[in-house]
Amino acid sequence: SVPASAQGNWKPVADAVREEFLWAWRHYVDRAFGADHIKPISGGGEDFFVEGHSVGLSVVEAVDTLWLMEADAEVERAVQWIIDNLDFNIDAPFQVFETNIRMVGGLAAAYHCTGDPRLLERAKDVADRLLPAFTQSPAGLPYRYVNLATGQVSDPETNIVEIGTYIAEFGVLSEWTGDSRYYDLAKRAMRVAYDQRTEIGLLPHDINAETGQWRNREATIGPPGDSYYEYLWDGYRLFGDPELKQWYDTLTGAILSKQAERRDGMLWFPQVDAFTGEVLSREQSVLAGFYAGLLAESGRVAEGRAYHDAFNLVQDEFGVIPTFVDYSTMKATRVDNALRPEFADSALMLWLATGDEVFRERAHTHFKNMVATSKAKYGFASLADVTAAPPSQEDTCPGYWWSEQMKYYWLLFSDTPRLDYRDNYLSTEANLLRGARR
Numbered sequence: 145s146v147p148a149s150a151q152g153n154w155k156p157v158a159d160a161v162r163e164e165f166l167w168a169w170r171h172y173v174d175r176a177f178g179a180d181h182i183k184p185i186s187g188g189g190e191d192f193f194v195e196g197h198s199v200g201l202s203v204v205e206a207v208d209t210l211w212l213m214e215a216d217a218e219v220e221r222a223v224q225w226i227i228d229n230l231d232f233n234i235d236a237p238f239q240v241f242e243t244n245i246r247m248v249g250g251l252a253a254a255y256h257c258t259g260d261p262r263l264l265e266r267a268k269d270v271a272d273r274l275l276p277a278f279t280q281s282p283a284g285l286p287y288r289y290v291n292l293a294t295g296q297v298s299d300p301e302t303n304i305v306e307i308g309t310y311i312a313e314f315g316v317l318s319e320w321t322g323d324s325r326y327y328d329l330a331k332r333a334m335r336v337a338y339d340q341r342t343e344i345g346l347l348p349h350d351i352n353a354e355t356g357q358w359r360n361r362e363a364t365i366g367p368p369g370d371s372y373y374e375y376l377w378d379g380y381r382l383f384g385d386p387e388l389k390q391w392y393d394t395l396t397g398a399i400l401s402k403q404a405e406r407r408d409g410m411l412w413f414p415q416v417d418a419f420t421g422e423v424l425s426r427e428q429s430v431l432a433g434f435y436a437g438l439l440a441e442s443g444r445v446a447e448g449r450a451y452h453d454a455f456n457l458v459q460d461e462f463g464v465i466p467t468f469v470d471y472s473t474m475k476a477t478r479v480d481n482a483l484r485p486e487f488a489d490s491a492l493m494l495w496l497a498t499g500d501e502v503f504r505e506r507a508h509t510h511f512k513n514m515v516a517t518s519k520a521k522y523g524f525a526s527l528a529d530v531t532a533a534p535p536s537q538e539d540t541c542p543g544y545w546w547s548e549q550m551k552y553y554w555l556l557f558s559d560t561p562r563l564d565y566r567d568n569y570l571s572t573e574a575n576l577l578r579g580a581r582r
């Protein structure tokens with residue numbers, strides 16, 4: 145039959161995405177409801193943040209996706225679980241960065257979609273429990289862990305992602321509660337890193353939360369550098385802060401001139417020494433794929449296209465993009481892939497920026513290959529080896545699967561009336577913080 149795209153009719157693909165999501169959701173509800181993760185091969189549940197202390201991560205990550213898919217009875221079930229069970233008074237250290245993008249962001253998105261003030265209360269509650277990580281730090285850079293019950297902080301050996309990926313979630317909390325503390329603490333941490341950019345305008349990625357001193361020399365747009373840059377632009381996009389735009393433009397100018405490498409019309413971003421610009425590694429993390437979308441969103445459309453072209457070459461080569469590929473050899477240097485969503489993330493951003501059908505085609509391939517390789521008895525499984533025939537699965541499904549790629553596919557193919565396609569914002573965890581149309 146004629147492929148959906150040739151008909152210009154993506155509805156069958158949108159229906160397939162929704163069907164797969166609800167199939168996986170029903171198994172999660174039946175077998176692991178309230179667990180952070182389902183184990184999709186055995187049907188069990190597992191904790192993500194702290195052993196023995198699940199906080200319903202997959203429920204919180206799924207709410208806005210269910211809402212956008214108009215699965216309103218399931219939204220109701222998820223919200224009821226949160227109201228009845230979610231209590232953050234847990235005497236254990238939680239990772240500040242992961243708790244913010246997943247739990248603060250997930251609850252904020254659930255509030256944005258449903259308007260239920262009890263969800264905003266819980267987003268504020270868990271954010272307030274993260275604040276000691278910021279306020280206890282002499283340099284204003286958050287420690288990596290905080291005990292949600294006692295406020296005890298730990299681990300200053302951090303990186304620019306974990307000190308710099310808060311302004312979207314903290315910023316909407318400030319906007320929605322009228323308390324500017326959240327925004328101010330998030331921005332202050334970003335400023336510390338920016339003010340220490342090197343003479344060639346690049347940032348190393350590791351930093352000490354107590355002294356503010358750099359802990360390494362390597363610069364990367366992949367982890368653990370990626371969402372620091374993403375949130376500079378996002379803070380400007382969401383709140384119009386011209387200083388954040390100026391920091392983003394300055395650093396992006398340096399990255400494009402000192403950290404980009406062109407090969408056969410494609411663009412790559414090697415790891416380089418932040419002080420000298422010397423190339424240290426040509427390995428590309430699958431997570432770096434988000435950067436193609438960020439470049440396009442922030443007006444560097446040609447560069448965004450060229451970087452997505454590069455990752456599309458990798459997708460064509462491997463079917464599912466390996467966690468690390470060395471682009472000088474096109475060999476996988478890490479063969480697993482934990483259901484990583486970044487290629488689909490940037491496909492959506494590039495489609496929104498250009499309207500070019502090629503990005504829907506690429507995301508369609510990403511979806512088909514995911515179903516073909518990750519589908520297991522009770523849900524979708526991370527892959528241990530994408531180069532094996534067939535690719536081997538792991539008995540785990542990451543929380544971001546419920547928030548990210550299934551939402552990206554749905555928004556790409558469904559033309560849902562529940563999203564303002566012209567003015568919206570998805571966080572780095574794809575939490576919808578602007579653009580829900582109730």
Ligand SMILES: O=C1NC[C@H](CO)[C@@H](O)[C@@H]1O
Nearest residue numbers: 371431484485544572573
């Ligand atoms: O920013 C992020 N980094 C890692 C995960 C997806 O790979 C997810 O938590 C989020 O997209």
Ligand SMILES: [Ca+2]
Nearest residue numbers: 434571572573
């Ligand atoms: Ca992300």
